[in-house]
Amino acid sequence: MAVTDLSGTSPDPAVTESRAAAEMVAELAGLDALETFPEPRPPLWLRAWSATWPKLMALAIAVLLWQCVVWSGWRPEFVLPGPATVFETLRELVGNPTLWDALGTTLLRGAWGFLLSVIIGVGIGLLVAGFPVVRTAVGSLITGLQTMPSIAWFPLAILLFKLSEAAILFVVVLGAAPSVANGLIHGIDHVPPVWKRAGRVLGARGLNAYWFVILPAAGPSFVAGLKQGWAFAWRSLMAGELIVVIANKQSIGGLLQTNRDLLDSAGLLAIMIVILVVGIIIDSLLFGTIERRLRRRWGLMAT
Amino acid sequence: MTLTETPIRAGGAAPPAVSPARVALSEVTKTFGHGASSVVALDRISLAVQPGEFVCLVGASGCGKTTLLNLVAGLEQPSNGTVTVDGRAALMFQEAALFPWLTVSRNVELALRLRGVKRAERRTRAAELLDLVQLSDFGDRQPHELSGGMRQRVALARALAQEADVLLMDEPFGALDAMTRDIMHDELERIWKQTGSTILFVTHNVREAARLADRVILLTSRPGRVAETFPVDIARPRRIEDADVTALSAAVTARLREEVARHGRH
Numbered sequence: 001m002a003v004t005d006l007s008g009t010s011p012d013p014a015v016t017e018s019r020a021a022a023e024m025v026a027e028l029a030g031l032d033a034l035e036t037f038p039e040p041r042p043p044l045w046l047r048a049w050s051a052t053w054p055k056l057m058a059l060a061i062a063v064l065l066w067q068c069v070v071w072s073g074w075r076p077e078f079v080l081p082g083p084a085t086v087f088e089t090l091r092e093l094v095g096n097p098t099l100w101d102a103l104g105t106t107l108l109r110g111a112w113g114f115l116l117s118v119i120i121g122v123g124i125g126l127l128v129a130g131f132p133v134v135r136t137a138v139g140s141l142i143t144g145l146q147t148m149p150s151i152a153w154f155p156l157a158i159l160l161f162k163l164s165e166a167a168i169l170f171v172v173v174l175g176a177a178p179s180v181a182n183g184l185i186h187g188i189d190h191v192p193p194v195w196k197r198a199g200r201v202l203g204a205r206g207l208n209a210y211w212f213v214i215l216p217a218a219g220p221s222f223v224a225g226l227k228q229g230w231a232f233a234w235r236s237l238m239a240g241e242l243i244v245v246i247a248n249k250q251s252i253g254g255l256l257q258t259n260r261d262l263l264d265s266a267g268l269l270a271i272m273i274v275i276l277v278v279g280i281i282i283d284s285l286l287f288g289t290i291e292r293r294l295r296r297r298w299g300l301m302a303t
Numbered sequence: 304m305t306l307t308e309t310p311i312r313a314g315g316a317a318p319p320a321v322s323p324a325r326v327a328l329s330e331v332t333k334t335f336g337h338g339a340s341s342v343v344a345l346d347r348i349s350l351a352v353q354p355g356e357f358v359c360l361v362g363a364s365g366c367g368k369t370t371l372l373n374l375v376a377g378l379e380q381p382s383n384g385t386v387t388v389d390g391r392a393a394l395m396f397q398e399a400a401l402f403p404w405l406t407v408s409r410n411v412e413l414a415l416r417l418r419g420v421k422r423a424e425r426r427t428r429a430a431e432l433l434d435l436v437q438l439s440d441f442g443d444r445q446p447h448e449l450s451g452g453m454r455q456r457v458a459l460a461r462a463l464a465q466e467a468d469v470l471l472m473d474e475p476f477g478a479l480d481a482m483t484r485d486i487m488h489d490e491l492e493r494i495w496k497q498t499g500s501t502i503l504f505v506t507h508n509v510r511e512a513a514r515l516a517d518r519v520i521l522l523t524s525r526p527g528r529v530a531e532t533f534p535v536d537i538a539r540p541r542r543i544e545d546a547d548v549t550a551l552s553a554a555v556t557a558r559l560r561e562e563v564a565r566h567g568r569h
Contacts, residue, residue: 024489028437031483035450036441198400201376201393202465203417212413216404298403299447 081266090270099274102250106241107278109165109251113172114233120173121180121229128181129188142178142185150175150236154243168240175236176229183225187218220294227287234279252278323389324351325501326375326469331384333370344370346526347384352469354389357495357502359512359519361555363563367527368505372471375503390468397474399454401446407457408433408442414464432460435494452483456490463498472504476511485543488514492540509559513552514543521555523562531558 041047063083070082077085093099124142127134153171161167191214199213241253252275259267295301333345344367352358360368373379374386376394401410411429420428433439436456446454455475462470476484492515495502506512512519519533533555537547 024486024493025437028486028490031486032438032441032450032453035453036444036448194396194398194400195402197378197394198396198402200378202414202461208417212417213402216402219404294404297445299445 078263079265081269085266086269086273089266090273093267093270093274098250099255102252102255103274103278105249106237106252109168109172109241110233110237113169113237114176114230116169117173117176117229117233118180118226121177121225122184124177125181125184125188129185139185142181145174146178146182146232148174150232151239151243154240157240158244163244163246165246167244168237171240172233172236176233179229179232180222180225183222183228184218186225187221188214190221191217220291220298220300223287223291223294227283227291230282230287231279234282238275324387325354325356325389326350326352326392326503327385327387328371328374329385329387331371331374331381331386333367333374333379334382343526345374345381346528348522348527348529349384350520350529352501352503354468354501355499357504357515357517359504359506359516360522361506361509361512361519361559362522362527362530363507363524363559366522366524368507368522369473371522371527372473372503372505375469376471388469391465392469392471393462393465393467394471395458395462395473395475397477399446399451399458401454401457401461403446405446406442407438407444407446407449410446410457411461411464414461418465428464429460432464433457435463435497436460436490450483452479452487455479455487459491459494463494463500467500469501469503472502474506475504477506477508484511488543489540491515496539509555510543510548510552513537513548513555514541514545519551519555521558521562524566530562 042050066083070077070080074080081089124138128139128142129135150171153174154167157167157170161170195213195217196209199209204212238253238256241251242257245251245254245257252271256268256271256275259265259271292301328348328350331345331348332343335342335344348371350358360371362368370379372394374381375388376392377388378394401407402413405413408426408429411432412425415425415428430439430442433442436459438453438456438460441449441453441457446457449457458475476487479487488511491502494500504512504515509519513535516535519535521530521533522528523530533551535551537545537551541548
């Protein structure tokens with residue numbers, strides 16, 4: 001039996017072979033078609049609606065419960081006003097430039113604080129993930145910082161920075177940076193070894209391995225860290241604005257404090273709704289969208 | 304890797320000495336751990352793979368097949384002996400190990416990018432490679448949208464993109480269903496012929512080895528040594544159900560059983 005039959009003694013091997021090849025291509029295409037069926041995605045309006053109605057329903061139930069508590073007469077109306085009064089106040093507030101002015105200040109502080117947290121968090125995260133000594137030194141400290149209530153930092157922050165923007169920023173960063181760092185560290189630690197091996201085999205070493213394999217692989221965990229970091233930043237910011245009131249500068253926290261001083265419960269609740277709504281919008285519209293995109297791209301969606 | 308190179312179909316008994324071996328292991332020993340707890344994975348293994356040759360390594364668990372490939376790929380260093388590779392080696396795993404954050408086409412392009420291929424050239428080259436593995440229509444998909452067999456073909460395209468001189472394959476079709484595997488065998492054989500590459504293929508599926516290889520090398524387990532080399536003088540194209548393939552795999556299996564049984568006697 002010859003190993004290869006280049007002389008062509010068998011009945012026209014070229015024809016047999018090309019026919020076999022054509023059959024194989026057809027078979028392969030058939031298998032591929034059977035195994036990849038496009039996942040149907042419902043239209044945008046339907047997706048938007050199915051994402052919205054449960055929220056609206058929950059909101060309606062919450063408002064109803066609130067109204068029931070008010071009706072029960074547990075507290076007098078001027079302490080706990082009903083939804084109708086609060087929504088009326090909110091409507092007035094939305095028409096008032098003071099709110100937008102305050103919201104602008106607060107969001108700007110939040111953005112700066114968060115940006116700084118991301119820079120610092122990523123730096124620390126990379127150091128901890130990359131150098132075992134650094135990990136041993138400060139690894140557990142990062143988680144410790146995360147559990148420290150941000151309000152506990154304010155006395156020190158005020159001593160260090162007086163009643164200033166810097167004091168607020170300081171606490172926001174301390175609140176958010178550990179989450180960002182932890183997200184990144186977790187992501188880098190949990191890169192499947194087979195991807196690292198694949199990267200090495202493809203020639204990604206040193207910085208290239210980080211840039212092309214490890215960092216993208218840490219993506220989902222990093223985004224989760226960012227999301228949590230934002231939540232911490234927003235909470236620290238609200239605490240900061242309640243305590244560190246800077247003269248002649250309106251902020252959301254400041255408005256909250258003013259309303260409390262004026263015993264304006266409806267105003268207080270209206271501002272609280274604003275805080276909640278802003279938090280939800282940024283969390284779900286910004287970070288939620290990034291997260292969902294990533295999950296869909298990676299094939300991690302449950303649907 | 305030159306596309307015009309005619310693959311040398313060498314029987315294992317007497318490989319022609321016209322060209323130096325593409326891969327050569329000489330008295331290679333690999334030990335893991337130190338002192339009393341150390342494990343000898345490979346024990347004085349010598350083997351040579353000629354350019355264009357398709358060699359399959361078979362053996363039971365613990366024969367150090369994966370270690371051997373890691374040594375050839377340069378992922379690990381031998382404890383003793385020398386491993387020489389004439390050129391570069393690409394490695395393909397049992398898992399496709401595609402990166403989920405990249406599209407199919409980008410996965411292939413990454414291999415080119417890491418070799419310093421220019422962007423415009425990367426595009427066309429990746430398209431060619433996807434065409435070679437019959438996946439031209441799937442370049443823009445994400446890996447998770449593909450079946451296991453298709454992902455393995457992308458991994459093959461990615462390995463080929465490295466334009467390595469040796470293609471190392473670590474049980475690449477082990478996780479596939481029988482029908483897909485048969486087709487993958489045809490595919491691999493076709494691509495091997497077309498590209499003239501040298502392939503060192505590890506499997507525990509003896510039939511697969513008989514179906515694909517020019518030469519089947521049977522390794523013993525713990526420590527891994529070369530037990531026997533079987534030249535495969537069966538005309539191509541082959542089918543896995545061919546009588547000759549069946550006969551050869553029966554012979555290899557019998558020898559493998561002897562080896563495995565030897566371990567039970569201790």
